[in-house]
Amino acid sequence: MKLLLFVVKKLARLAVLLIALSMAAFALVSLSPIDPVNAYIGADMLRVSPEQRAQIAERWGLNDPPVQRYLRWMGQALQGDLGTSSIYRQPVITVIGQRFTASLALMSAAWVLSGVLGFTLGVLAGGNEGSPLDRVVRWFAYTLAATPTFWLALLLLIVFSVTLRWTPICCAAPPGVLPEEATLLQRIHHLMLPAATLSIIGVANIALHTRQKLIAALHSDYALFATAQGEKRWGLIWQHGLRNIALPAITLQFASLSELFGGSVLAEQVFTYPGLGQATVQAGLRGDVPLLMGIVLFSAIFVFTGNALADLIYHVIDPRIRLGGGA
Amino acid sequence: MLAVRNLSISFRMYSAGLRQHEITPITGLDLEVRAGELVGIVGASGSGKSLLAHAILGILPANARTAGEIYFKETLLTPDRQKRLRGKEIALIPQSVGFLDPLMRVGQQVRRAAYLSGANGSAEAAQRQVFRRYGLRDEDAERYPFQVSGGMARRVLVSTAAVGQAALIIADEPTPGLHPAVVAETLGHLRQLADEGRAVLLITHDIGAALTVADRIAVFYAGTTVEVAPAADFQAGGQALRHPYTQALWRALPQNQFVPIAGSQPPPDQLPAGCLFAPRCPHVSAACRAARPELRLIRGGWVRCIHVEG
Structure with a gap:
């Protein structure tokens, strides 16, 4: 019952979001030079x-006012x-479906890798706060956070594809x-760098984020009490740290889908990887309004679903929410 | 069991930019607790009570520096020994349910405490046994900390300490803002632990509560022990007590004259050079302001005042 209400609420919000978004996107496209x-x-x-041009414009309905269109x-x-997509000459849904399948492999590989690697590095750094390891991880993370995706993509290309081959x-x-x-091997080979x-x-x-949360957990009252009970550093992290930082980490991971999507646009462009991101750029540059609108709606649904899942997981996992305040 | 000799704790703090200064919340503190004895430590907040508990367990923050000695079972308690003994020989009962992991079932936390205490046998059996001892049901073990009531939380917290074989149990403010019946029950549990032969240190600001179960009372003022007296001296009336601050505390009790003492405890960065109580003492003299008085044994109790006579 509670779940049904949750889903209905989320769907209503999604509908409003999609309408507003499609209006904004359409307005921007009609203003495009x-x-x-x-x-x-x-x-x-x-x-x-x-004359032929005028015919095409007439046939596409470009002479009608934007609101009517x-x-x-x-x-x-x-x-x-x-x-129908004007550049691929296929229904928009088909194009998005094909392109997204290619992107899905890319994005899920990146999503899992970054989640596992980021969480591990965060735990190692936070568990050894102030140590050389912590400093290296922080330096690494700050550098990466300041690195543009396309630049890193080019760098990897130069090193692994051009120099090392x-x-x-x-x-x-x-x-x-x-x-x-x-073949699967060929696909993986091409997927690696993006x-x-x-x-x-x-x-x-x-x-x-994980490092910060773990440090906060290790400075909490419950960590102090566990230390008084004889818990050592890694016991503390294993017993109490991970338990308390897993939830925010999972939430962040699902909420990061929007950044993943944005990143994939740039990465696919650099690697000419035929995914949804590349199609987005093409649609924008070549005035493929139906495809662009379709992608806008699709990406909104994708990101929204990620955030909704993050919300839902919180409700399912956190006992304080799941079991309510009642004693 | 436990002897604290001339303990001082100071913290290095940064104030106004990078200027460093040191505050000393505990200075020249002495205390002794024997097996089978319950010693109440009373004092206003800021008198260094909780810090003493953390110093004994070796869980002070990293910027703390200690001087003086702590002996446990007649052997110096070094940081290394503290690491080995805490949870096994020395156990802490914290203030509130906020010291439990909010995402771990309470039974599991007691089982973990049992495991860490190094006890033989299964942690689960130990947890069931200690829950039964304190009137908790088996299904209460499945609750999360946010699901337990104030009274149940007390029993769980006492369970974490009683599940092992700790010879010294430190209860840090175990009865804040609780229903009188729950307070009495918790204090009773502590008394039982002492009667089993363990040493119990009850840290509280509630002198009235401490008097109901303690064998002796140590009075803290501005981070030092001003008096250690048998609990009976408090029952005997103000005259049996030695230190002017203890007498003032006694007079401030509702069942006595209920008169508060004027002034306030000096903050740890503005301690007077002489007796710490001098600024508020009715008997203050030039000698008091000149030097800190030593602890003296008077009529079977320790007192840090030069005016008391045997």
């Missing part, structure tokens, strides 16, 4: 007559039709092979 017809024609510019898009979107320079499959036909980029960027935040 990119002419979708020009972007669509591209290199064939000289071979298309002004928005309402038309909205009406179709409500029926589940997000339109361990990893491919781009894409999701070897040249001449369709991504769908690549995933490494994303996870290294994600580590900093989680490590610093």
